[in-house]
Amino acid sequence: MDLSAINPVLLIASLMVAATAVMIAAVGELVVERAGVLNLGVEGMMITGAICGFAVAVGTGSPTIGFVAAAAGGALLSLLFAGLTQFALANQVASGLALTLFGLGLSSLLGQGYVGIKPPATPRLDIPVLTDLPVVGRILFGHDLMVYFGVALVAAVWGFLTYTRAGLVLRAVGENHDAAHALGYKVRLIRVAAIAFGGACAGLGGAYISLIRVPQWTEGMTAGVGWIALALVVFASWKPWRVLLGAYLFGGVTVLQLNLQAAGLAIPVEYLSMSPYLITILVLVIMSADRSRAPASLGRSFHASQ
Amino acid sequence: MLRLEKRPQPSALFAYVTPFLAVLATMIAGGLLFAALGKDPVEALRVIFWDPLFGEFAFYYRPQLLVKGAPLVLIAIGLSLGFRAGIWNIGAEGQYILGAICGAGVGLAFYPMEGWFIFPLMVIAGALGGWVWAMIPALLKVRFGTNEILVSLMLVYVAEQLLASASLGLLKNPEGFGFPGSRNLQQYASAHNAELFAGTGMHWGVAAAVIAVIFAYVLLNRHILGYHIRLTGEAPRAARFAGVRPARLILFCLGTSGALAGLAGLFEVAGPAGQVSIDFNVGYGFTAIIVAFLGRLHPVGILLAGLLMALTYIGGDSAQSQLGLPAAAIQVFQGMLLFFLLAVDVLTNYRLRPATRETA
Numbered sequence A: 001m002d003l004s005a006i007n008p009v010l011l012i013a014s015l016m017v018a019a020t021a022v023m024i025a026a027v028g029e030l031v032v033e034r035a036g037v038l039n040l041g042v043e044g045m046m047i048t049g050a051i052c053g054f055a056v057a058v059g060t061g062s063p064t065i066g067f068v069a070a071a072a073g074g075a076l077l078s079l080l081f082a083g084l085t086q087f088a089l090a091n092q093v094a095s096g097l098a099l100t101l102f103g104l105g106l107s108s109l110l111g112q113g114y115v116g117i118k119p120p121a122t123p124r125l126d127i128p129v130l131t132d133l134p135v136v137g138r139i140l141f142g143h144d145l146m147v148y149f150g151v152a153l154v155a156a157v158w159g160f161l162t163y164t165r166a167g168l169v170l171r172a173v174g175e176n177h178d179a180a181h182a183l184g185y186k187v188r189l190i191r192v193a194a195i196a197f198g199g200a201c202a203g204l205g206g207a208y209i210s211l212i213r214v215p216q217w218t219e220g221m222t223a224g225v226g227w228i229a230l231a232l233v234v235f236a237s238w239k240p241w242r243v244l245l246g247a248y249l250f251g252g253v254t255v256l257q258l259n260l261q262a263a264g265l266a267i268p269v270e271y272l273s274m275s276p277y278l279i280t281i282l283v284l285v286i287m288s289a290d291r292s293r294a295p296a297s298l299g300r301s302f303h304a305s306q
Numbered sequence B: 001m002l003r004l005e006k007r008p009q010p011s012a013l014f015a016y017v018t019p020f021l022a023v024l025a026t027m028i029a030g031g032l033l034f035a036a037l038g039k040d041p042v043e044a045l046r047v048i049f050w051d052p053l054f055g056e057f058a059f060y061y062r063p064q065l066l067v068k069g070a071p072l073v074l075i076a077i078g079l080s081l082g083f084r085a086g087i088w089n090i091g092a093e094g095q096y097i098l099g100a101i102c103g104a105g106v107g108l109a110f111y112p113m114e115g116w117f118i119f120p121l122m123v124i125a126g127a128l129g130g131w132v133w134a135m136i137p138a139l140l141k142v143r144f145g146t147n148e149i150l151v152s153l154m155l156v157y158v159a160e161q162l163l164a165s166a167s168l169g170l171l172k173n174p175e176g177f178g179f180p181g182s183r184n185l186q187q188y189a190s191a192h193n194a195e196l197f198a199g200t201g202m203h204w205g206v207a208a209a210v211i212a213v214i215f216a217y218v219l220l221n222r223h224i225l226g227y228h229i230r231l232t233g234e235a236p237r238a239a240r241f242a243g244v245r246p247a248r249l250i251l252f253c254l255g256t257s258g259a260l261a262g263l264a265g266l267f268e269v270a271g272p273a274g275q276v277s278i279d280f281n282v283g284y285g286f287t288a289i290i291v292a293f294l295g296r297l298h299p300v301g302i303l304l305a306g307l308l309m310a311l312t313y314i315g316g317d318s319a320q321s322q323l324g325l326p327a328a329a330i331q332v333f334q335g336m337l338l339f340f341l342l343a344v345d346v347l348t349n350y351r352l353r354p355a356t357r358e359t360a
Helices: A008-034 A042-060 A063-087 A092-110 A136-141 A145-163 A165-175 A177-182 A187-213 A225-235 A240-263 A269-273 A275-287 B012-036 B041-054 B058-085 B092-110 B118-144 B148-168 B204-222 B224-234 B236-241 B246-270 B284-294 B299-323 B327-344
Strands: B002-006 B350-354
Touching (some): A008 A165, A042 A187, A063 A187, A092 B327, A145 A165, A145 A187, A145 A240, A225 A240, A225 A275, A240 A275, A269 A275, A269 B148, A275 B118, A275 B148, B012 B041, B012 B327, B041 B058, B041 B299, B058 B299, B092 B148, B204 B246, B224 B236
């Protein structure tokens, strides 16, 4: 094994890329859960976003339009969940699972003609001088725009939840929907909006995988990233900045195990491949001790008559 | 506009009617989907739902119904126990894989010895494998309050890697010319889960599924533990006053569903599939979730739902070869079924009323 083949600068740079998809999906789910809704369909929305973004980017030749389509696809799918849970008052856990099962099927149906195709390349941000700086340049300035978008999204969500009136209302709906309803807030409407936002984020995260990270289309390519995004929200104790931290931690594990595979570590590849999932379980165990931060109405159905 | 009004009691009538409504709605939506794919919807539905049962080659397809349905019913019965109590085991796919690896592993360890005791030992090992895999989320939930949904799901991906590792390494067929995958258990008499009556599709897994249905029915209706399960799902607070110990319930529900999923995996690997291979698992663990809900978490309902879902698999296969319908279309179809089921469920607990103008 040759550990010196692992370049720490490249490792950090690729860690940021590996973390972006899960970060965007998780911060979207965080907003949904802060509104008191548990949407377990992240994986399904991500994979749908992945194929929508991929197909549209290939069709139009523009990754940007692809990302927009991915967000729209994810949001559209999430509206099915919104309809089930907010209007038909279905169980949120079951509806979320339904969304994932449906999304996995739908994506492989849509993706039939796209196996083996290369999507149009997404340009990297390339600022003269800055990108050429040693170490810092590669880590901070050498990425595609979505990496920065992910960080900006976390900041925006944090600002929204902490400083805006709308954010306060959203949190109120998540903490106590009956009280929020009594105060005259449209609980259902706010939740539908939050679910659609979460769906759009999951779609973007999925498209990041199919358009930039991999970049190609294979069935089931999100491989559990959506579920890891859900775990990340627990890890983050429903706080935006900790989503960023957790995503980088997860990205670090993913990249490191890939690097170790490439370096020929004497552990079979399969065991290295399972490490991100095992670490996620470990992190969940550690974080589960403190459940006090979960929104109080999380997972409960709201019906105005009750 | 219509308005929902909560029923004082869930409607018994709608509890029975809604699954049929959901199937009907799915057939209509599925027909539209098939039409959108450029197929004749009526013919597609006939190929999927009618021909395997009553068509010209039904004698070939009918046994397949049991072969495909048995693992679904076996897994769904286990899942339904937990779902009733609000304990969500979503990782049956992983427990199924572990059951197959452990069971096949025990069988292969005896190769080429023949003996009557080998298959029973494999059955025990399969159930144990699934049980152990389900105990991980169970114990973590009991001890640390960790979310069992996420943990059991993560373990599916871990199990898939273990499966790959087993078919490439430990259990690889030494006479397999380097191809991944184990020896074929169908060619090893003592380990083969053969048909009990030739040509019927009836193997030990089918027998186990029927036993599981009866066992679950008795448990839920005649046993204090089943009462505790139902009570916990319907009124968690009351359950605590009634002396339900949540930790025990979690361990029991997850353990049982894990063991049943493990059994399903073993019967599959020793029978229809024949060998441990990288793509051995075909998503039964996830489809069983749909089966459990479609069967309304009721043992007899699950039996019927499992057969219906098996029909969509078999009909889907022949629609694929006869009409060129993509395999994924059937997956979408199954997902839709769950959607419609959850959507029409509202009629059980709520009444639709024309909205009256609300007064402030």
